Amino acid sequence: MEIKDKNGLTEKEFLEQYQPGDYVRPSVAADMVIFTAVNCEKDNYRRLPEKKLRLLLIRRGGHPYINTWALPGGFVNPDETTEQAARRELLEETGVDHIYLEQLYTFSQPDRDPRMWVMSCSYMALIDSTKVNVNAGDDATDAKWFDISLKTIAETISENENGASAVTDYHLTLSHGEINLSASLRKTLIRNGTGIQTEYEIIENNGLAFDHAKIITVAVERLRGKVNYTDIVLNLMPEYFTLTELQQVYEIILDKPLLKAQFRRKYGILAEETDQYTSSAGHRPSKLYRRKWKFH
Numbered sequence: 001m002e003i004k005d006k007n008g009l010t011e012k013e014f015l016e017q018y019q020p021g022d023y024v025r026p027s028v029a030a031d032m033v034i035f036t037a038v039n040c041e042k043d044n045y046r047r048l049p050e051k052k053l054r055l056l057l058i059r060r061g062g063h064p065y066i067n068t069w070a071l072p073g074g075f076v077n078p079d080e081t082t083e084q085a086a087r088r089e090l091l092e093e094t095g096v097d098h099i100y101l102e103q104l105y106t107f108s109q110p111d112r113d114p115r116m117w118v119m120s121c122s123y124m125a126l127i128d129s130t131k132v133n134v135n136a137g138d139d140a141t142d143a144k145w146f147d148i149s150l151k152t153i154a155e156t157i158s159e160n161e162n163g164a165s166a167v168t169d170y171h172l173t174l175s176h177g178e179i180n181l182s183a184s185l186r187k188t189l190i191r192n193g194t195g196i197q198t199e200y201e202i203i204e205n206n207g208l209a210f211d212h213a214k215i216i217t218v219a220v221e222r223l224r225g226k227v228n229y230t231d232i233v234l235n236l237m238p239e240y241f242t243l244t245e246l247q248q249v250y251e252i253i254l255d256k257p258l259l260k261a262q263f264r265r266k267y268g269i270l271a272e273e274t275d276q277y278t279s280s281a282g283h284r285p286s287k288l289y290r291r292k293w294k295f296h
Contacts (some may be wrong), residue, residue: 019089026108026117030085031073031212032056033104033122033219034094036129036145037236037249051248054067055148055174055216056093056128057181058140066116069174069181071216072143073120082121090125093143095133100126100235105218112211124219145227146174147179150220151255153184169203172213175224183213184205227253231270231291240276240288243268 002010009017034056039049049261056098057069072093076085083103091097104122112118134143166189174181190197200214226232233249247263255276271289278286 024109024239025116026119028076028082029118029120030076030082030089031071031122031215032089032093032125033071033121033216034090034127035148035219035223035236036127036132037252038108038129038145049217051245051252052147053249053252054145057144057146057174058093059142059144060209061141067141068209069179069207070209071122071145071212073122074142076121083123086121086123093135094127095135096131099128100232104215104222107211107215109211112191119252120215122215122219124222126223126232128236128238130238144176144179146176146179148216148220149173149255150217163190165190170217171216174208174216179207181208183208183217185213185217187217213219223253233267234270234291237291240274240290241271242278242286243271243287243289246271246289 001260002012004010005014028265036054036056038052038054040052056072056175058072060066060068060070072089074085074089076082083101086101087097088099090099102124104124107120110117112120116207134145149172151171151173153171155166155168157166158164160185169204170184170186170187172185182204183202183206186201186203188199188201200217202211202213206254207215224250227250233246233253236249237246243264246267247260250263250267251258270292272292274290278288
């Protein structure tokens with residue numbers, strides 16, 4: 001016997017008369033926060049190159065936000081998942097596949113896109129810069145790697161009889177040559193009872209499309225948070241690297257210097273020695289390491 005609902009309809013009858021257009025539905029986009037780490041050569045060849053954390057941005061070729069810099073991404077097709085859309089966009093923009101990718105967050109504010117209600121299912125990717133071939137997609141006029149910095153400007157905590165709140169003010173900067181983009185943001189954590197609500201607000205935005213300053217900030221926070229308990233940073237490294245290079249990448253992500261001995265005790269276990277050495281002119285050869293893969 002088929003089960004009927006309160007209107008006396010079986011599931012088959014219900015689906016036959018169901019009208020999706022009766023409900024407002026958002027479009028769904030997959031936006032990509034793509035990080036890489038690169039060497040920046042020093043003027044003195046005897047000094048080791050510095051590492052820079054960079055983020056891929058595209059210049060939009062059409063409205064809205066025409067000529068404004070944005071995260072690469074696009075709408076999810078009806079025959080694909082959001083992750084499949086993200087990997088498709090990643091391949092189109094960078095020419096690489098089979099790299100580290102994780103879902104970041106879903107941004108669903110109704111007014112985040114001036115065209116219509118567009119939900120962004122955002123993803124974070126980490127790429128070895130030596131394997132990337134950047135191309136602007138069909139809806140972009142340019143694509144460039146930007147140096148990225150996220151600085152904490154102020155932190156305040158307040159409590160009352162109903163709970164507590166913690167406010168963090170950030171300043172985000174992105175630069176490529178003479179192109180300078182920036183944004184000021186505020187993150188608010190509100191604790192009521194046993195739950196915590198997180199809110200992000202863009203206070204000032206200079207040169208970034210949509211709410212992408214917010215998405216980028218969440219991605220940097222995620223990356224910084226995961227370096228302490230995962231080997232996520234190894235996805236930014238080439239196949240062979242020195243421990244000094246690995247430490248530099250940790251330092252640019254965390255935005256602080258690390259003691260060499262402490263770093264090697266905590267993070268050196270993520271890499272294994274090889275029988276190879278560096279051969280850079282002007283530097284003493286250093287032992288090369290590679291990622292130590294673990295399967296659980």
